Amino acid sequence: MSEVKISAASRTEFGKGAARRIRRDDKVPGVLYGHGSDPLHLTLPGHELLLALRTPNVLIALDIDGKANELAIPKAVTRDPIKGYLEHVDLLLVKRGEKVNVEIPVVTEGELAPGNFLLEHVLNALPVEAEATHIPENVTVSVEGLEAGASIHAKDVTLPKGVTLAVDEDAVVIQVLAAQAEEAPADAEETEGEAAEADAEA
Incomplete structure (x- = not known):
């Protein structure tokens, strides 16, 4: 740095x-x-x-x-x-040579598997311990091909030499969710039903 x-x-x-x-x-x-x-x-x-x-x-x-x-x-x-x-x-x-606890931004790369999926950043920044004069600007995590239900934990993140985790290694950093299908509003459904009944009567 x-x-x-x-x-x-x-x-x-x-x-x-x-x-x-x-x-x-x-x-x-x-x-x-x-x-x-x-x-x-x-x-x-x-x-x-x-x-x-x-x-x-x-x-x-x-x-x-x-x-x-x-x-x-x-x-x-x-x-x-x-x-x-x-x-x-x-x-x-x-001081030069000493280690400090900081949080470094998490950057993702790659494309999720085809489908209606959402990528959730549980941790936008990863707590680590690093030498004060060699703090990485960020860490990059690949999400290539991941599907709903997949998670990336802190222990899965590749850290630069000399940098160690300052958080539970099983902490979830990123997870993939299935997007929820949008439901038609109830009042819209009622309106459509009323319109159909009116057409039938006509």
Whole structure:
């Protein structure tokens, strides 16, 4: 995984008013924590952070106040529920070589067997343990030829070297369901019946 370098500034102002002022400047308030250190409150560039967060579990190389260089991964991201802009980000401090628990997106490939089947993602992201600087962007699962009743469990997913499951190996990740046939509405059936009776009387 490549690193994304972002310059950040430490901050001493807190509260909703301070956060609004930061966001008006197209920046995002955040906090860096981990390894038993005191939380460090930061101000980060909004556009650069938004681009970085497009990559799940992105590794961020923080240049704090031009002097402190730290590695971090996003742990919690808060967005405005309506407009979608970044409101706050929690960053977890990591070190090279250490392992962390993260969730990586599950991507499917292939076509289901012919038929009226539905593919259900029970787990959209798979909990794993991986080295902080080598977190895979996703895992790919083949659904080629699967029919209704088929399931793919966590233990069936092929993981990159150095990555291990952080969930029960029998947990269902993906399953195939038979699509339910749509039933005609009851009122529609009654209307059709009434129309038939009317035709018969005529």
